[in-house]
Amino acid sequence: MNATDEVKRTIGARPSIAARWLWRLGVLLVIVSAVAFGVRTMRARAANRGPTFVSESARRADVLVTVTATGTLEAVTTVEVGAEVTGRILKLNVGENDKVKKGQVLAVIDPEQLQAALDQASAQVASSDASVLQAKATLTEAGLVLERNKKLREQGLLGQPELDTATANRQRAEATLASAQANASLSRAAYKLARSRLDKTTIVSPIDGVVLARLVEQGQTVTAGFQTPVLFRLAEDLTRMRVKAAIDEADVGRVRPGLSATFMVEAYPERKFPSVMSSLGNDPKTSQNVVTYQALLAVDNSERLLRPGMTCTATIVSETKKDVLVVPNAALRFVPPAPPGEKKTTTAIEPKHHVYVLHGKTPVALEVRIGATDGLVTEIVSGDVKPGTEVLVDVKEQP
Numbered sequence: 001m002n003a004t005d006e007v008k009r010t011i012g013a014r015p016s017i018a019a020r021w022l023w024r025l026g027v028l029l030v031i032v033s034a035v036a037f038g039v040r041t042m043r044a045r046a047a048n049r050g051p052t053f054v055s056e057s058a059r060r061a062d063v064l065v066t067v068t069a070t071g072t073l074e075a076v077t078t079v080e081v082g083a084e085v086t087g088r089i090l091k092l093n094v095g096e097n098d099k100v101k102k103g104q105v106l107a108v109i110d111p112e113q114l115q116a117a118l119d120q121a122s123a124q125v126a127s128s129d130a131s132v133l134q135a136k137a138t139l140t141e142a143g144l145v146l147e148r149n150k151k152l153r154e155q156g157l158l159g160q161p162e163l164d165t166a167t168a169n170r171q172r173a174e175a176t177l178a179s180a181q182a183n184a185s186l187s188r189a190a191y192k193l194a195r196s197r198l199d200k201t202t203i204v205s206p207i208d209g210v211v212l213a214r215l216v217e218q219g220q221t222v223t224a225g226f227q228t229p230v231l232f233r234l235a236e237d238l239t240r241m242r243v244k245a246a247i248d249e250a251d252v253g254r255v256r257p258g259l260s261a262t263f264m265v266e267a268y269p270e271r272k273f274p275s276v277m278s279s280l281g282n283d284p285k286t287s288q289n290v291v292t293y294q295a296l297l298a299v300d301n302s303e304r305l306l307r308p309g310m311t312c313t314a315t316i317v318s319e320t321k322k323d324v325l326v327v328p329n330a331a332l333r334f335v336p337p338a339p340p341g342e343k344k345t346t347t348a349i350e351p352k353h354h355v356y357v358l359h360g361k362t363p364v365a366l367e368v369r370i371g372a373t374d375g376l377v378t379e380i381v382s383g384d385v386k387p388g389t390e391v392l393v394d395v396k397e398q399p
Contacts, residue, residue, distance in 0.1 A: 051337055053358060054394035058327045058385050065319035065372045067255050069295065071245030073265070073310040075235035079207055082228035084200045085109060092218045094232070100205040106232055109201040109222070118198050121191040128184035135177035142166070142173040209236040212308060241299045241306055243275060245314045246285065246292035254318040255280060261297050263314040268305065275299045277316055319372060326377040327385065330393040331355045332370065336363035337395060355385060356392040363392055 087109040094106050149166040152158035213233040216222060222229045243263055247255060257279055262272040275297040285292050297314060299306065332353055353370050356363040368383030385391065 052396045053336075053363065053392050054396065055358070055390040055392050056328050056331065058325060058380065058387055058389040058391055060323050060387055061326050061377065063321040063324055063326060063372045063377065063379050064317050064374050065254070065321070066374060067247065067251040067316045067318050069245040069247050069251075069314050069316065071243045071263070071295075071297070071312055071314055073241055073243055073299070073306055073312060074308050075212070075238060076240050076242055077207065077209075077236035078212070078308075079209070079234045079236070080230045081106065081203060081206065081232040081234060082224075082230045083109060083203065083222045084224050084228060085114060085197050086222065086224045087111070087113070087201060088221045089216055089218050092214070092216070094211050094214070096211050096214055098211045100209060100211060100234065102205055102208050104205045105202055106205055107203040107216070109203070111198055111201040114194065114198040114201055118191070118194040121187065121194040125184070125187040125191050128180070128187040131180040132177065132184050135173070135180040139170070139173035139177050142170040146170045203231060205234065207234060207236050209234045210238060235308065238304065238308075239300070239302050241301045241308070242278070243297040243299060243312055243314055245295045245297060247280065247295045249284075249291040249293065251318075252280070252293050255295065255316050259316050259318060261314055261316040263297065263299075263312040265306065265310045265312045267310065273299065273306070275314070321372045321379055324371070325380045325385065325387060327355055327368075327380055327391050328393055329373065329376060329378055331391040332378060334392050334394065336392070355383075357390060358392065 089107055090110045091108040092106075093104075093108075094100055100106065146163075146166040146169070149158055149163045153160070153163045211232055212235050214231070215233070216229075216231050222231070255277060257277050259277045261275045261277055263275055264272055277295055278298045279296045281294040281296075283294070285294065295316075297316075332355060334356055336356055353368050354365040355368055356365055358364070366384050368385055369381045371379035371381045373379065
């Protein structure tokens with residue numbers, strides 16, 4: 001290879017090295033431009049990032065102001081039938097859920113001992129009556145002797161001591177008769193008591209109704225001591241029932257007899273049963289420092305779905321506001337977030353209410369005066385809120 005060929009080879013290699021450097025420089029410029037673009041984009045997004053507000057429209061609606069209370073279902077008239085005498089249950093004629101009529105025999109207690117007591121009292125009455133007859137005869141005899149002695153005394157044929165003795169005998173006969181008559185009255189009273197106790201061995205229904213519970217079994221011995229043992233629990237009419245509800249003292253001023261109400265039971269969780277408040281008691285009940293008053297709600301149970309003892313939650317409609325301006329309760333609780341870099345401060349609660357609306361992207365407070373609420377929406381009595389006004393209820397931060 002001569003000198004001329006070497007020069008040509010060197011000259012041909014230089015453009016290749018320059019091209020490579022140019023390509024590397026171009027790639028570097030592209031990377032720098034991409035990084036700069038990404039930084040600008042992130043800065044723009046950061047500048048535009050802000051909360052997303054959720055709003056709902058103010059509207060006109062009916063507001064039902066309600067009072068909620070818990071209670072228990074029971075029959076309107078429930079009677080506990082007990083035993084007033086001691087003895088063994090000889091017969092049981094009815095069971096649970098049986099229908100009964102007034103005067104129907106429900107059970108019989110063994111009458112053996114009480115029958116013997118009645119027979120003894122009857123014999124005592126007969127003895128007392130005989131004593132009265134004997135005393136009457138003695139009184140008659142003493143009276144005749146006294147009259148005869150008086151005549152003999154007048155004729156001078158009898159001394160004064162004999163007349164005095166006859167007079168005393170007459171008085172003693174009168175006293176004996178009075179005592180015998182008093183004993184006869186006592187014997188008759190004892191007979192009536194024995195007769196009554198014997199009659200009470202037959203347990204009869206005092207009402208027309210249905211047997212809710214039978215608390216004894218045949219052959220069982222019941223003892224009537226200081227407390228009358230309960231044999232049966234009867235309900236007069238299960239087609240008419242009532243809810244015995246406890247009204248909190250804070251709500252008692254908002255309810256009164258005649259208000260409409262509904263209640264729910266766990267057996268039918270998707271159904272509301274209608275009722276009417278029939279009475280409100282004045283006797284306070286205190287439980288765990290909570291004072292309540294008893295209210296009774298009348299219930300129509302014609303379908304026989306409800307049973308005594310069911311726990312229920314009653315809702316009493318204390319007031320109805322027709323076609324008023326309302327906002328969601330969430331709008332009255334809403335507080336907008338503090339601007340970036342500004343700390344959120346807490347202040348004392350003011351006796352004023354506000355809702356917030358958006359002016360551009362900024363929440364602005366509007367002072368309002370509120371009225372009735374049903375727990376979901378609240379009446380707006382006054383303030384710069386109209387139907388259709390979008391009031392803020394929540395805020396969502398952008399990711």
